[in-house]
Amino acid sequence: MGTTTAATIRKQFAFLAELDQLKSVIRQSQLINRTRCENSAEHSWHLAIFALVLSQHADGVNPLEVATLLLLHDIVEIDAGDTPIHAPDKDMTVLKQEELAAATRIFGLLPARQGRNLLALWKEFEAGKTPNARFAKALDRLQPLILNTLTDGGTWTQNNVTEQQVMDRYGPVIDRGSKALWGEAAALVRNHFSKHKELASVVNHSPPYTTEK
Amino acid sequence: MGTTTAATIRKQFAFLAELDQLKSVIRQSQLINRTRCENSAEHSWHLAIFALVLSQHADGVNPLEVATLLLLHDIVEIDAGDTPIHAPDKDMTVLKQEELAAATRIFGLLPARQGRNLLALWKEFEAGKTPNARFAKALDRLQPLILNTLTDGGTWTQNNVTEQQVMDRYGPVIDRGSKALWGEAAALVRNHFSKHKELASVVNHSPPYTTEK
Numbered sequence: 441m442g443t444t445t446a447a448t449i450r451k452q453f454a455f456l457a458e459l460d461q462l463k464s465v466i467r468q469s470q471l472i473n474r475t476r477c478e479n480s481a482e483h484s485w486h487l488a489i490f491a492l493v494l495s496q497h498a499d500g501v502n503p504l505e506v507a508t509l510l511l512l513h514d515i516v517e518i519d520a521g522d523t524p525i526h527a528p529d530k531d532m533t534v535l536k537q538e539e540l541a542a543a544t545r546i547f548g549l550l551p552a553r554q555g556r557n558l559l560a561l562w563k564e565f566e567a568g569k570t571p572n573a574r575f576a577k578a579l580d581r582l583q584p585l586i587l588n589t590l591t592d593g594g595t596w597t598q599n600n601v602t603e604q605q606v607m608d609r610y611g612p613v614i615d616r617g618s619k620a621l622w623g624e625a626a627a628l629v630r631n632h633f634s635k636h637k638e639l640a641s642v643v644n645h646s647p648p649y650t651t652e653k
Numbered sequence: 654m655g656t657t658t659a660a661t662i663r664k665q666f667a668f669l670a671e672l673d674q675l676k677s678v679i680r681q682s683q684l685i686n687r688t689r690c691e692n693s694a695e696h697s698w699h700l701a702i703f704a705l706v707l708s709q710h711a712d713g714v715n716p717l718e719v720a721t722l723l724l725l726h727d728i729v730e731i732d733a734g735d736t737p738i739h740a741p742d743k744d745m746t747v748l749k750q751e752e753l754a755a756a757t758r759i760f761g762l763l764p765a766r767q768g769r770n771l772l773a774l775w776k777e778f779e780a781g782k783t784p785n786a787r788f789a790k791a792l793d794r795l796q797p798l799i800l801n802t803l804t805d806g807g808t809w810t811q812n813n814v815t816e817q818q819v820m821d822r823y824g825p826v827i828d829r830g831s832k833a834l835w836g837e838a839a840a841l842v843r844n845h846f847s848k849h850k851e852l853a854s855v856v857n858h859s860p861p862y863t864t865e866k
Contacts (some may be wrong), residue, residue: 452706460685463695472673476747482676484661485698488724493665504717511701562656624662
């Protein structure tokens, strides 16, 4: 093996070891078995399989390329942390700057050309303009929606999020990626909130969401 | 949306929700920051990125297809559990039967044709005969090797595994996938064991591995 190959591999190993930290970035969503919150590494794995399984419901996308965008999309959280959709704790302009700096640093650990290629994929996801990136963003909204409907509302219940807020925050992004998937996802949301209201009216004799903004 | 599409999506959502359980299958390897053991979902994410980054060191492989094999390869552990390489707690024939039953059940949740396609990919990985599958298996050995060298020997130290046993258990599989990667990985192993022996001789005035079988 030449010195160049050895040096290349060492940089790649350093990048891969750095990525281990994404397993310690904790999201707000709980696992379906509710034993703990999800981390961003396993979330990314789950999303990549969403891409393999659901791409037939989007036009002009390549399932494996969508999976690739999703494998890489959260890596910046190693430096910038996860920003919860229902309780953002940062200004969005500041967050975008932090994430770009993180992407530059982390992909910069790789051999130059490879680092540039992966950084370009990360930017493609962020921009959300190609069919692959639009669909990847839709899945990144769909996965926590499904987890929430299977964990008694999950982050919606935690953050007192209303049905209308869910429709507003998830609907446009998922619908833009796939109308068919949003059709089914919206049915899950409606079903969740109608069950939740029923249960609350039995327990409290009043629906739980009437005072929320 | 037609009834057929809706029924298809519901099956796919059920499959994706089922997969959430892989996040609760715990492996022996620790994270590099040693806060806890790794689970099989985040391990699969890590491996998929190994595939994207390292495929140039193998002949005749498609990085995205290798990543796909690795995203799916551990799903059977939802039913069959993780079997540690250094402390297998099951007969291999029994394990293989359990894993095949698990794959049949879990991929069987999907619409029939899609389920058959993904089951075929799982079987391709298991058989390890195509260039993609051989390389995927090499990465599945390489990733824990790297984690171990960064966590004071990790599962090797835990299970009193000797340098020779590491060479025997990891070498052939990694070398078959990529000679260049095994070259670098073997150097990491040698370096780990030589440091470990040095340290042990300072602490105990005797090398730690001499009485092991």
